[in-house]
Amino acid sequence: MSGTAFPKGFLWGGALAANQSEGGYREDGKGLTTVDMIPHGPHRMPVKLGLEKRYTLRDDEFYPSHQAIDFYHRYKEDIALMAEMGFTVFRTSIAWSRLFPQGDELTPNPQGIAFYRDLFLECRKYGIEPLVTLCHFDVPMHLVTEYGSWRNRKMIDFFARYARSCFEAFNGLVKYWLTFNEINILLHSPFSGAGLVFEEGENPEQVKYQAAHHELVASALVTRIAHEVNPENQVGCMLAGGNFYPRTCKPEDVWTALEKDRENLFFIDVQARGAYPSYSARTFREKGITIVMEEGDAEILKNTVDFVSFSYYSSRCASAEMNENNSSAANVVKSLPNPYIERSEWGWGIDPLGLRITMNMMYDRYQKPLFLVENGLGARDEIDANGEINDDYRISYLKEHIRAMADAIADGIPVIGYTTWGCIDLVAASTGEMSKRYGFVYVDRDDLGKGTLARTRKKSFWWYKKVIASNGADLD
Ligand code: BG6
Numbered sequence: 001m002s003g004t005a006f007p008k009g010f011l012w013g014g015a016l017a018a019n020q021s022e023g024g025y026r027e028d029g030k031g032l033t034t035v036d037m038i039p040h041g042p043h044r045m046p047v048k049l050g051l052e053k054r055y056t057l058r059d060d061e062f063y064p065s066h067q068a069i070d071f072y073h074r075y076k077e078d079i080a081l082m083a084e085m086g087f088t089v090f091r092t093s094i095a096w097s098r099l100f101p102q103g104d105e106l107t108p109n110p111q112g113i114a115f116y117r118d119l120f121l122e123c124r125k126y127g128i129e130p131l132v133t134l135c136h137f138d139v140p141m142h143l144v145t146e147y148g149s150w151r152n153r154k155m156i157d158f159f160a161r162y163a164r165s166c167f168e169a170f171n172g173l174v175k176y177w178l179t180f181n182e183i184n185i186l187l188h189s190p191f192s193g194a195g196l197v198f199e200e201g202e203n204p205e206q207v208k209y210q211a212a213h214h215e216l217v218a219s220a221l222v223t224r225i226a227h228e229v230n231p232e233n234q235v236g237c238m239l240a241g242g243n244f245y246p247r248t249c250k251p252e253d254v255w256t257a258l259e260k261d262r263e264n265l266f267f268i269d270v271q272a273r274g275a276y277p278s279y280s281a282r283t284f285r286e287k288g289i290t291i292v293m294e295e296g297d298a299e300i301l302k303n304t305v306d307f308v309s310f311s312y313y314s315s316r317c318a319s320a321e322m323n324e325n326n327s328s329a330a331n332v333v334k335s336l337p338n339p340y341i342e343r344s345e346w347g348w349g350i351d352p353l354g355l356r357i358t359m360n361m362m363y364d365r366y367q368k369p370l371f372l373v374e375n376g377l378g379a380r381d382e383i384d385a386n387g388e389i390n391d392d393y394r395i396s397y398l399k400e401h402i403r404a405m406a407d408a409i410a411d412g413i414p415v416i417g418y419t420t421w422g423c424i425d426l427v428a429a430s431t432g433e434m435s436k437r438y439g440f441v442y443v444d445r446d447d448l449g450k451g452t453l454a455r456t457r458k459k460s461f462w463w464y465k466k467v468i469a470s471n472g473a474d475l476d
Helices: 044-048 071-085 110-125 141-147 154-169 190-194 204-229 251-273 280-287 297-301 352-366 392-410 459-469
Strands: 011-015 089-093 129-135 176-180 234-240 244-246 307-311 316-318 328-330 333-335 370-374 415-421 441-443 455-457
Touching (some): 011 071, 011 129, 071 110, 071 455, 071 459, 110 129, 110 154, 129 154, 154 176, 154 204, 176 204, 190 204, 204 234, 204 251, 204 280, 204 297, 234 251, 234 370, 244 251, 251 280, 251 316, 307 352, 316 333, 352 370, 352 392, 392 459
Parallel strands (some): 011 089, 011 415, 089 129, 129 176, 244 316, 370 415
Antiparallel strands (some): 441 455
8 A cells, every 4th residue: 555645634425416316306395396307218308408398297207306216215324334435525415495395485494404404413423524515406496487597586595595594504514515516517408407498589598697697696695604604614616527628739629628618617717716707708799698787796706615626527528620410418518529538338538637637727727625526437237146246447437536636636736525426326417317327335226216225335335445444545
């Protein structure tokens, strides 16, 4: 075992999101959310993208989020498994509609508060620090149907009320907060990202960037509230990360890659630096966008985040000739295939060095501590004759990415911690499949919801336990 690059107290753990794990979609007063309306099958993508309006559930469709992996009832068993691996941090999200079933109530649902209080207490029992996302792809449906979701400025107040309830109810139990999961995904998957559905004849770019403005103001406002409620609170933004590489050194390709990066980083530029970046005026002009701002918004935006969190699955690639036909979406952001890297069965590139590159770019740009809150390989797992799951491919992916993170730390970047995505198998956000698995723990459930939901430790479970015990020194 060689020395470790990871600082003492580095947080090791894994991540889930309420909408992909909890199930219990109507229990204890929970209201319907956007993700509850997204079916498995051919309508999934049109609904996710906001192109097909789906405001009522259909009897002839299967909705993976409704039961998911039943974390709502099994969280004690699941947290115990994470504690067994030695987790010191556990990321999940609060389902907004468990606390505010409609979204516009004045006070939270006590049953929702009770559930999360128990969950966070359970984490604390094992010395696990909760890392909590306030909004991970689940807007209460009532806010979509009555207000048009984030296109409406009223959402800022609804979100602030919800966030304040969380900070007050879980004060002292939760210290690390994220406002919006992968906030830039709003541009790429508007319904699942922000509850947006487009009406005929409107400019989708206008709607998306106006919604983005409301989210950015809301994020800055709740950052301020978090600090007011408890100065110890640490609030982060969250980017669906991964730099764009230019396809060639042709200047036009380099320029396109820079523009593509800016499209995603725009959000973090505001959240981490406290104002719209200078390039945004031209972007808005070219896309025919006029952002309606209110007096005081610029002041609110100055409440910047304490740290920058991000997901990293792969790098991306762009060229000036990029179009709908030659690009495809891994993690819903369109990219050209990169011939220098391997790809997963779902076509997502595997590029550990890209993680180091992304982390260096982000620290150069923001000078704030980083937190890698999602990383992992979605893969099909087989149970062998002995009932074991030998997921060496997952170990290899994670090992290489942890090495890259260690290199980034050696480059001088402060990193708070690392939470692998889907530490226990859950529903895939893009495809709705269970068979695209990320976990150290296998869940017996198939793409159509059949299975016992029993949990089984995979080979990677024992491997990750060793990694954590050695603070990242023992990766073999
Ligand atoms: C991120 C999301 O986009 O990627 C997660 O924050 C998601 O919710 C993860 O699950 C992996 O994507 P997928 O589609 O494989 O689940």
